[in-house]
Amino acid sequence: MLTLVVAGLAAGGAYAIFGVSIVVLHRMAGVVNFSQAVVGAFGAYVAAIGVERGWGLLWAAVAGVALSSALSIAIGLLFARLFSEAGAAVRTAAMIAVTVGLFAAGFRFFGDAPRAVPVVLPGASVSIGGVVVTAGTVIVLMIAIATALGMGWVLSSTRVGVQVRAISERPVVAELLGVPLFARTALVWGFTGFVSATGMLVVASNLPGSFSSLGFLVFPAMAAALIGAFRRLTLAFVGGIGVGVVESVSSYRETWSEYRGAIPFLIAAAVLLWTQRHEVWDAAR
Amino acid sequence: MRRGDLVAGAAYIGVAATVSQLAGPFWLFLLTSAVITAVVAVSVGVIYDNAGLLSLCQMTFAGIGAWTVGWLNLETNLPFLAMLPFAAVVPFTAGVLIGIPALRLRGQNLAVFTLVFSAAVARVLFADGFPGLIEGNRVHPPGFADSDSGYFLFCTVTLGLIAVAVTTLRRTRTGRWWFSVRRSERATAAMGRSVVVTKLSAFAVSAAIAGIGGALLLALNGIVSGASFQPIESMTILTSALMFGAGHFEGAVLAGLFGQLIPNFLSDVGLPRDIAPMLFAVGGVIALSRGEGGLSAALRAAGRRLSNLRRASRVEAPARAIQSLPSGHGPTTGTTTVLDIQKVSVSYGAVRALDDISLEVPEGGFFGLIGPNGAGKSTLVDALSGFLPSHQGRILLGGEDITALPPRKRALRGLRRTFQQGHTPRDLTVGGYLKLASADAGTSVAEALDWFSLPAAGTPIATLDVGSRRILEVCGALISHPRVALLDEPTAGLAGPDREMFVEALASVTSRMGVAVLLIEHDIEAVISLCDSVAVLDFGQLIAAGSPQEVLEDPRVVAAYLGAST
Numbered sequence: 001m002l003t004l005v006v007a008g009l010a011a012g013g014a015y016a017i018f019g020v021s022i023v024v025l026h027r028m029a030g031v032v033n034f035s036q037a038v039v040g041a042f043g044a045y046v047a048a049i050g051v052e053r054g055w056g057l058l059w060a061a062v063a064g065v066a067l068s069s070a071l072s073i074a075i076g077l078l079f080a081r082l083f084s085e086a087g088a089a090v091r092t093a094a095m096i097a098v099t100v101g102l103f104a105a106g107f108r109f110f111g112d113a114p115r116a117v118p119v120v121l122p123g124a125s126v127s128i129g130g131v132v133v134t135a136g137t138v139i140v141l142m143i144a145i146a147t148a149l150g151m152g153w154v155l156s157s158t159r160v161g162v163q164v165r166a167i168s169e170r171p172v173v174a175e176l177l178g179v180p181l182f183a184r185t186a187l188v189w190g191f192t193g194f195v196s197a198t199g200m201l202v203v204a205s206n207l208p209g210s211f212s213s214l215g216f217l218v219f220p221a222m223a224a225a226l227i228g229a230f231r232r233l234t235l236a237f238v239g240g241i242g243v244g245v246v247e248s249v250s251s252y253r254e255t256w257s258e259y260r261g262a263i264p265f266l267i268a269a270a271v272l273l274w275t276q277r278h279e280v281w282d283a284a285r
Numbered sequence: 286m287r288r289g290d291l292v293a294g295a296a297y298i299g300v301a302a303t304v305s306q307l308a309g310p311f312w313l314f315l316l317t318s319a320v321i322t323a324v325v326a327v328s329v330g331v332i333y334d335n336a337g338l339l340s341l342c343q344m345t346f347a348g349i350g351a352w353t354v355g356w357l358n359l360e361t362n363l364p365f366l367a368m369l370p371f372a373a374v375v376p377f378t379a380g381v382l383i384g385i386p387a388l389r390l391r392g393q394n395l396a397v398f399t400l401v402f403s404a405a406v407a408r409v410l411f412a413d414g415f416p417g418l419i420e421g422n423r424v425h426p427p428g429f430a431d432s433d434s435g436y437f438l439f440c441t442v443t444l445g446l447i448a449v450a451v452t453t454l455r456r457t458r459t460g461r462w463w464f465s466v467r468r469s470e471r472a473t474a475a476m477g478r479s480v481v482v483t484k485l486s487a488f489a490v491s492a493a494i495a496g497i498g499g500a501l502l503l504a505l506n507g508i509v510s511g512a513s514f515q516p517i518e519s520m521t522i523l524t525s526a527l528m529f530g531a532g533h534f535e536g537a538v539l540a541g542l543f544g545q546l547i548p549n550f551l552s553d554v555g556l557p558r559d560i561a562p563m564l565f566a567v568g569g570v571i572a573l574s575r576g577e578g579g580l581s582a583a584l585r586a587a588g589r590r591l592s593n594l595r596r597a598s599r600v601e602a603p604a605r606a607i608q609s610l611p612s613g614h615g616p617t618t619g620t621t622t623v624l625d626i627q628k629v630s631v632s633y634g635a636v637r638a639l640d641d642i643s644l645e646v647p648e649g650g651f652f653g654l655i656g657p658n659g660a661g662k663s664t665l666v667d668a669l670s671g672f673l674p675s676h677q678g679r680i681l682l683g684g685e686d687i688t689a690l691p692p693r694k695r696a697l698r699g700l701r702r703t704f705q706q707g708h709t710p711r712d713l714t715v716g717g718y719l720k721l722a723s724a725d726a727g728t729s730v731a732e733a734l735d736w737f738s739l740p741a742a743g744t745p746i747a748t749l750d751v752g753s754r755r756i757l758e759v760c761g762a763l764i765s766h767p768r769v770a771l772l773d774e775p776t777a778g779l780a781g782p783d784r785e786m787f788v789e790a791l792a793s794v795t796s797r798m799g800v801a802v803l804l805i806e807h808d809i810e811a812v813i814s815l816c817d818s819v820a821v822l823d824f825g826q827l828i829a830a831g832s833p834q835e836v837l838e839d840p841r842v843v844a845a846y847l848g849a850s851t
Contacts, residue, residue: 082574092393101566219404261408
C-alpha cells in the first residue's frame, strides 16, 4: 500500500505542477489555460526529436523548454490583444478554441504514436522505510512545491505580482498607471510555459507518451485547479497530489481500478459539493 | 405557427429530398454525418448560446445516447425507433445528475467540471468498448429508412423536428428563463425563479438532444467505438459551434456541414484532413473576438441592415407620452409597517458597510433612501433582497421573518427589486420579459405596457435605449403586484421631460396598486415630490430620517453631501 502511495506521488506531482501553473496563470492573466499540458507536451516532443537527431540531452531539453515558453508567450499576447476586456466566459471559450488548435497542430507535427521522451534525470533513487523513491519523484515534487510557494509569494508580496494582478483585472487602468503590459504579459505566460515544459520533461519519460496522452494530463490538473477554486495555490497542489495518490492506490484492488479514470472527477465533484453548498451569486450587482 | 416558418420548413424538406435523390453514396454518408453533427451543435446552441453555460461534455452525452442504444440493441429486440427515446431520456437523466454538483457553478468552473466529467466517462465507460462492438452487433436504421438516401432523409427530418422543438421551447417560459439566467442570475432570482432549476433544465435538454445525435451516429455506422466521444471532440464541436453561432439553426447546420466538408475538401486539394480543427480554432477565436453569436449572428445582423436599407424610412420609436393622470393626490402612506428592517449590519472584513440600520417601511407610498455614493444604499437593497452571503439583524416582510430566505422565495412573497446596472435580457422581447416577471399574476402585459408607454410587446429588448430598459425593469418589478418594490436608481439614464413623466407615472401606478416603494435615488427633486419619509445613509450609518423637508435641512445631511467636516 505504501509503495502505491509513493508511486502515486510521481503522477500526483505532475498533476500538481500543471494544476498550480493553471491557478497561477488564472490569477495573473484571468484565463483558464486548458492548453497548459499540451504546451508542455510540445516542448517534451521537441526535446525527444532533438535527442533522436543527436543534439545532446542538454541542448534538446533547452530547445524544448524554449519552444514551450515561446508558444505560451504567443498565446498570452494573442489573449492580451483580443480578449483583455472580454468577460471570463468568452476568454474561457477562446482558450478552448486555442487548445483544440494546439492539439490538432500536435497531431500534425508529431503524429499520435508514442515516442520515447528522453530521460532527463539520473535514475538515482533513495529508499525510505523500505520504499524506493526515485529522484524523478523527488524533483517533480520539488518543482511543484517551489512553484506553489514561490508564486504565492510573488503574487502577494512583490511589485511584479501586484502589477500582473492589476493587468488581469483591469488592463486599461493598469496600463494607464504605467504598468508595462507587454513585458508583464510575456513574463507571466513565458514563466508558466517554462514550468509546464520542465515538468513535462521530468514526468514524460515514465508515462506512456503519445502526444495527446501528455496533453490530456490537463484533465487531472484541471481537477486539481478546481479543488483550489482557481485561487489557492496550496490547495491546488494538495489536490494534484491527492488525485495522483488516490489513483495509484485504486490499483490495489481490481474492482477499484476499473474506476481509476473517474477519480479526478469524483474528487472534484465531492470538493465542489462541499465548497458550493452555500449559494454564491454572479459578480455583477 | 407563422407563415414564414411553414415556408422555411417546406423549403428545408424540399432541399433535403432533392439532395437525397441526387447525391451518391459517398456524399450521402458525408452529408448524413454533417446533419448528425448539426444535431449536437444544436445542443451546444441550447446550453451556450441560450443559457450562457459553457459545457465541455456534449459529445459525452452523445456517447451516452449511443451507448444506451447499443446496449438496448444487444439486450433487447426493440426496433430503432423504439430505442431512440431512450437515447434522449438517459442522457437527460445524466445531465440532471451531473448538474447537481455543478448547479452553482458558472463560466469557467462549469467548463472545467464538465471537461473532467467527460474525461472520466471516456476512460471508464467508453474505453471498454461500446456494447455490441466486440460482438459485431450492428444497429440498423428503421426499415423505411434503411438506405443511404432514406437514412439521410430520416436524420434531416429528425434535425428539423429538434429545431422546431427547440424554437418552440425558446418561446415558452422555460426557454425565456434560459435567456434571463444568461443575462443575470441575480435578476432571475429576483423575479422569483430558481436559478438552479433554470440551469438544470437547459443542461438536461441539451444533453437529451446530444444523446439523440449519438444514437443517429450509431445507426449511421452500425457500430461505433469510444473514439468519437472523447473530451477533445466535445471541445472541437464547441469551437465550431462558437465559430458558426449554433444558437441559430443555420449556424448549427453550418457547423455540421463545415465540420464534415472541410476535412474532405482539404484532402481533395492535397492537404492533410487533420488541420481542419486548426481552422475551426482560428475561426472560433476570430468569432469570439468580434462579439458573441458567431457567423450566424453576423449574417442575421447583415440581413437586418439590408432590410433596413430597403425600407424607405425607419419606424420612429414612439415618443414617450404618458397619459395624463388624475392629479392632485400623491400616493397615500398607510400606517402599518410592511417591511421592517431591524438592526441590519454588514461587514466586509474591517469595513462596516452597514451599521445597525433599523427602518420601518410603511404600507403603500414611497420611502426614500438617499445618501452619497458608497453610503451603503445598494448594500442595503442586496441585504433586503437576499443577495448577501451573511448579515446581522432581522428583516420582516408583512410580519414574517424573511431573513433566512433565499432571493427567489423573498420575490415570491412579494418583495421585488430592480438593479442599478440594468439586467433585462437582450435576447427577449418586451412582452416576453414582462410575462416572465408577472408570473402570470397581477396585471396583464398589455396593461402594464400602457403604464409607462413602453414600446409594443413584440419589440426586442436589444433595440431599446438604456432609459427604456430601465423603465421596463421597473415595470417588471411592479407587474406582479408586489407588496414592496425596491427600486435602485430607476431614473438614471432618463433625461428631462422623460424623467418627469416617468416619475409621475410611477407615482400613479404604485398608488393605484398600493405597493410600498423603497426608492433609492440621486434625483432629490424626485425624492421630494414622491416620498413621505426619507432616510439618509452615510458611510453605512443612518444619519437622519423623517419627512423630506426635515431631512434635507438636517446639518449632518448637508455635511454628508457637501463633504464638510463635522
